[in-house]
Amino acid sequence: MGVRIAIASYGTFEQFIHQIKPFYSEEVEFVILNALFEDLKDEVRRLEKDHSVDVFVGSGGNGRFLEKYVQETPFVKVKVTGFDFLLALKKAAQYGKCTGLITFGERVPFVSSVKELLNVEVTERVYHQSSEIDQVLADLYNQGIEDVIGTAFVLERAALKGMRGHYIWSVDGVKTAVDTAVQVALAKRQDAKKAHKLASILQTIHEGVIVTDEQGIVNEFNTSAEKILKIDRGDVMGRPVQDVLPNTRLNVVIERQREEYNKIQDVGNVKILTNRCPIFSQGRLIGALATFQNIEEVSEAEGKIRRKLYTRGFVAGTRFEDMQGACAAFQDIVHIGREYAKSDATILISGETGTGKELFAQSLHNESDRSRMPFVAINCAAVPPNILESELFGYEEGAFTGARRGGKKGVFELAHEGTLFLDEIGEISMDIQLRFLRALEQREVFRLGGEKVVPVDIRVIAATNKNLWKMVKEGKFREDLYYRLNVLAIHLPALRDRREDIPLLINHFLREFRPDLPDGKRLELAGIPFLRAYRWPGNIRELRNVVERMAVLYKDGMDAERLAMQALSVNEEVDGGWGWSSAGGAGGAAGGVAGATGGMTGAAGGAAGGAGGMAGATGSMTGAAGGMAEATGGAAGATGGAAGATGGAAGATGGMAGGAGGMAGATGGATGGTGGIAGAADGAAGIAGGSFGPTAPPSPASPLPLSSWILADRQRRERDEILLALRQCGGSRTQAAKLLGVSRSTLWRKMQALGILANLK
Structure with missing residues (x-):
């Protein structure tokens, strides 16, 4: 169906319509309303009642009356432009310097500017009723003005008095108005189509739908809402929502401008599962929406789906x-x-x-x-x-x-x-x-x-x-x-055998459990060192549980390491203590832990020097917590878990057989590992071989608390950085300080605090 444009015309105005018709396809149909002023009323009402036109177009006095009579249909007015007036004035000037301008209801705003610009004389007159036009023309004629500019009605009456008339519009002006009318009609058609689709959806969907305006007045109440709530639509529309649903929270949603999802609500004897949300348009609140279902029907549908899936077999969801x-x-x-x-x-x-x-x-x-x-x-x-x-x-x-x-x-x-x-x-x-x-x-x-x-x-x-x-x-x-x-x-390898994947998995689970977290925060949580060092006896399932715990506990501004400690504390209780694996240091040996057992005389966890490095703590210490008591073989350094071991236990009494700092085959104090601390010659300094790696966290037998280990681990990493810089600079503190980006005095103080100066003497 094409677009139908109704144009109010009178007399010779129809010539403009015939001139612009060739510019439009057959899809645009023109309906001519050949009537004047009050006579348009009945025709407009009939066309609107039948919905037989898409847009009304009018000009001059006819346009003013048309706009007044149109109730629901869009209206476009033919506007007089400065260019139109100049063209009309140019034609009138061919016959004389004095021209009359007659308009209906109001003056043309730009006439005075044109008069000054062109230095011409234009006499303006305004009439308000059709009966006044003859007197206006007579006054102008008596002043010697024989050329008038105006609408088709004005020109018709002027011709009867022997005066020359010039149209106030141009073909371009009329075409511009019709172009606008066509665009309005097409947009109206599109909006109507969308509205019809929306109405069809609202009336056919299974969920009940209630929509209100920003004042809480109900303006949509679909068929399903009637069935679920057992309330007639006519009793609800146009009324405040709290008057028809006494325990509704749509008014609260409007007030707080916040969504509420999956809420159970009692409406009479019916329990419904409802979602509520505010509606915004261009950032401004314009209403609220509630969708809901009968809980019994939801449960029944879920049961049907489960039974149907069972009869069809299961589906594999992972690739x-x-x-x-x-x-x-x-x-x-x-x-x-x-x-x-x-x-x-x-x-x-x-x-x-x-x-x-x-x-x-x-x-x-x-x-x-x-x-x-x-x-x-x-x-x-x-x-x-x-x-x-x-x-x-x-x-x-x-x-x-x-x-x-x-x-x-x-x-x-x-x-x-x-x-x-x-x-x-x-x-x-x-x-x-x-x-x-x-x-x-x-x-x-x-x-x-x-x-x-x-x-x-x-x-x-x-x-x-x-x-x-x-x-x-x-x-x-x-x-x-x-x-x-x-x-x-x-x-499938255990998680401890693919530690480089732990940050990736943590980041993945955080995306699942807390999609609102910024990327930077997720990466910070995923990179916590002791999460990578933990042995994860429950593997990925345990890791997922811990990450979910972190996601639930996390609040803005929380310290990442403290959060991870809190999330892992449950695992500590279940596991009977912290179970850890060595990664690059002493596997299971307390000599790889800063302040670890067997390495610190009475200073477990606190003394600088880390990694089995306190003087006099190389495992020969009587009473060392890692305990060589009863250890046959005189292992002078195998403090990492050899308590009670009989000095020569093959398979590394320290515990991580085959581990990076391993003690496999070590009888008490063999230095078999790359980070090895058992009986290591570097002992007190803790810098042998592969000491530049994560220090082994506290073993289950160790009294060292996790927080102390974290502090010691930070000191060890700082110590390792300083030692590495000194090695690269040939022992020059000045060059090492430049490499580390600190002053020489600051480097000296750090070396003294971390026990590096004593070990270099």
């Missing part, structure tokens, strides 16, 4: 792209996983608890050709042994007391053409292992109580946090099943 890890070891595993996903062979995923075995299995499924088929997971340890068999293989009706009518499919059948993920596979009994082995080999199952074989096309992925081969040797796991499962094997 390899979603898994966080940048270290080479993790990326190698992902690469292997992508290759394994191309095969239908059985995969065995091993790894400690919390390393992400199920997420890895989901990623394998989504990377495979079975990604559009079901991913069915079952935790074998979570299902009681007497039920596990029926969950795996299903059962027929009447197979046992309480069996469902019609029987039930097991997970093997539910996973048909997809992937079956069996977590904690090491927990299944020997009896079930035998049936499981047959199902894997034959790709067919017998339901309990059944009489026929059900073939299945599945890809099996199993996971365990136990050593299955050890279980095989102990007779707790079938050897033939082990080999059937262990076709393609993947071992």
Whole structure:
């Protein structure tokens, strides 16, 4: 349907309409209202009632009356421009220097300026009723003025008196008005279309919707709102919302200009779940919106969805792209996983608890050709042994007391053409292992109580946090099943073996739990040193819990390290003490801890000198907290956890076998590690070999509090920076001070405080 423009015309004004018509396509239709002043009223009312035109256009006196009569439809007035007046004046000047200008209701504002500019004489007259026009013309004629400028009505009456008339408008002026009218009509059509769509949405959506203006007056109340609240729309519209909903909070939302989500509200005998929010337009409050649902219906719908998803099988939500890890070891595993996903062979995923075995299995499924088929997971340890068999293989009706009518499919059948993920596979009994082995080999199952074989096309992925081969040797796991499962094997590393990924994972979890945190704050929290040094026995699952705890506790301005200490304190209680791993220093040896046991005579945690470095604290100290009492072998420095050890315990009595500062094979005091402190010749200074790395945090046996360790760790790092600068500068304090960006006296004081001067003597 095209645009319809109604133009109020009179007499010869219609010629302008014919001149501009060629500029418009057939989509624009002109409706001519050939009437004058009061006679326009009935025609305008009829057109508006029928909604048969989009915009009204009028000029002069007719335009004034038209604007008064139009109620709902947009109106555009043909305006007289200075250019139009100049053209009319130029035509009139051909006949004489005196010209009359006649307008309806008001004067043309720029006439006096034009008169001064052109030095012409223009006599202005204004009339207010059609009956006055003849007298106005007579007055001008009696003054010797024979040329007048005005509208079509004025020119018609002037011609009857023998006067020459000149139109006050130009073709361009009329066309400009019509262009505006077309644009208004198109915008109106677009707005109407949007309004219709919005109205349709409001009346068809399941949620109830109430909209108010900024005063809280209801101006929208949809059909669902009527059904849920059992209130007629007519009783609500145009009334204050608190009058029709006594316990509403929309008025509070308007007052506070703050959203409220997922709030339970009682309306009569109905409980609803509602969301409320203020509505803004260009930064100004213009109203409020509430959407709500009947809680009973929400619960019923959720149940239906759950039942439907169960019948269709589960969906794997994680992909390899979603898994966080940048270290080479993790990326190698992902690469292997992508290759394994191309095969239908059985995969065995091993790894400690919390390393992400199920997420890895989901990623394998989504990377495979079975990604559009079901991913069915079952935790074998979570299902009681007497039920596990029926969950795996299903059962027929009447197979046992309480069996469902019609029987039930097991997970093997539910996973048909997809992937079956069996977590904690090491927990299944020997009896079930035998049936499981047959199902894997034959790709067919017998339901309990059944009489026929059900073939299945599945890809099996199993996971365990136990050593299955050890279980095989102990007779707790079938050897033939082990080999059937262990076709393609993947071992997921513990978090302590991929420490470079810890900041990345912390940042990822902070984005999930606190998306409002600035990037800088997230990076600060992710970079806390002792979070990277902690041994994380629960791996990524434990890390996620700690980060969520940090996200909940964090408030603007909080100290990052104090926050992490508070979040980790729960783990300390559960773990029975801080469990740490060495990273570049003394693995498990207290000699790598600033102020650590065995290194400080009565000054655990406080004395400068750090890292096993206090004079007289090289492990030969009787009464040293790391204790060499009873240690045979005379280990003069193996204080890091050798208490009670018999001097030659192979495997490093300090604890981190194979660790960076390791004491593997050290009998009491062997200096086997790169950061080694056990019996180290550098002992008191603590600067041997790899001492430039994170100091090992306090061991479970250490009385050193975490806060003291943090302080000591900062002192150690500052000490290491000074020692490194001195080495680079050949021992020159002047050059080292320049390199560090401090004065020579400041460097001297720091060296004295950190015990560096004494060690250099």
